[in-house]
Amino acid sequence: MTERLGGQALVEGVMVLSPQRVAMCVRAPNKKIITKREARMTLSKTWGKIFFLRGIVNLLEMMVTGTKALMWSSNQQLEKDEQVGGWGIFLSILFSLALALGLFVALPLWLTSVVVEKGFVFHLVDGVLRVVVFLLYLVVISRFNDIKRVFQYHGAEHMAIHCYESGKRLTRKNVQLFPPEHQRCGTAFLFLVLVVSVFVFSVITSDVWIVQFLMRLALVPLVASI
Numbered sequence: 001m002t003e004r005l006g007g008q009a010l011v012e013g014v015m016v017l018s019p020q021r022v023a024m025c026v027r028a029p030n031k032k033i034i035t036k037r038e039a040r041m042t043l044s045k046t047w048g049k050i051f052f053l054r055g056i057v058n059l060l061e062m063m064v065t066g067t068k069a070l071m072w073s074s075n076q077q078l079e080k081d082e083q084v085g086g087w088g089i090f091l092s093i094l095f096s097l098a099l100a101l102g103l104f105v106a107l108p109l110w111l112t113s114v115v116v117e118k119g120f121v122f123h124l125v126d127g128v129l130r131v132v133v134f135l136l137y138l139v140v141i142s143r144f145n146d147i148k149r150v151f152q153y154h155g156a157e158h159m160a161i162h163c164y165e166s167g168k169r170l171t172r173k174n175v176q177l178f179p180p181e182h183q184r185c186g187t188a189f190l191f192l193v194l195v196v197s198v199f200v201f202s203v204i205t206s207d208v209w210i211v212q213f214l215m216r217l218a219l220v221p222l223v224a225s226i
Contacts (some may be wrong), residue, residue: 003018003019004165004184005017005018005161005164005165006062006184007157007161008062008066008069008070008154008157008186009150009151009152009153009154009156009157010024010026010069010070010072010073010150010153011026011070011073011074011076011077011146011150012026012027012028012073012076012077012149012153013025013026013027013034013073013076013153014153014156014157014160015065015066015069015073016157016160016161017040017062017065018040019040020039020040021037021038021039021040022037022038022039022040022065022069023035023036023037024036024037024069024072024073026072026073026076026077028076028077029077034076036072040061040065041061041064041065043057043060043061052225053225054225055224055225055226056221056224056225059224062186063093063096064093067092067093067096070092071092101217103133103134103137104130104133104134104194105130105213105216105217105220106213107129107133108126108127108129108130108132108133109126109209109212109213109216110209111129112125112126112129113209113212117207118207120202123198123201123202123204124198126198126201127194127195127197127198127201130194130197131191131194134190134191134194138187154180155180155181156175156180158178158179158180158181158182158185159175159176159178159179159180160175161182162175162178162179162182163175163177163178166178193223193224196223196226197216197219197223200219200222200223200226201215201216201219203219204216204219
């Protein structure tokens with residue numbers, strides 16, 4: 001039986017994650033395929049099998065590994081003097097976290113507080129708005145040509161992993177037999193996270209907006225664990 005793989009789309013390429021290694025392939029502006037292989041982070045090897053902790057560990061590892069892979073793929077499209085280094089990657093991770101928390105936690109919470117006072121209905125409306133904001137976010141970014149290209153690679157990555165996990169040789173002809181959707185897609189996983197967060201955040205009883213926001217931040221690891 002073949003091992004199960006993970007991965008994500010990159011800028012003009014894909015990253016594939018096995019239990020031991022990470023492999024990235026991108027198409028450079030000169031049409032040459034550039035490949036990079038490295039060992040997987042040790043977080044998941046040490047903590048990734050422990051019940052309850054594995055959700056947090058795998059989420060953190062994928063965020064760090066994914067951001068580094070994205071920055072590497074972006075650099076392959078640039079001249080050497082334009083490429084982003086370690087600090088750029090660190091700041092990109094911080095910016096991504098701030099954007100995610102702002103869009104999918106703070107904004108829905110603020111909008112809900114305008115129309116609903118408290119109770120489970122408050123948390124339900126908050127959860128529905130998080131889903132709506134997420135869907136609108138996907139619609140908006142899909143309008144950009146660069147993002148459309150990334151989405152195409154996203155589907156191609158799913159098709160290749162389907163092909164590999166079915167035991168077939170990784171040829172263009174074989175890969176084209178498989179669908180661009182995958183049951184372990186991270187985007188689909190986010191919908192599950194949004195649903196679980198409705199029930200987890202419902203334990204928050206404070207009516208103070210900032211307290212609700214901070215308590216949601218504190219409960220994010222619990223949502224990831226579940």
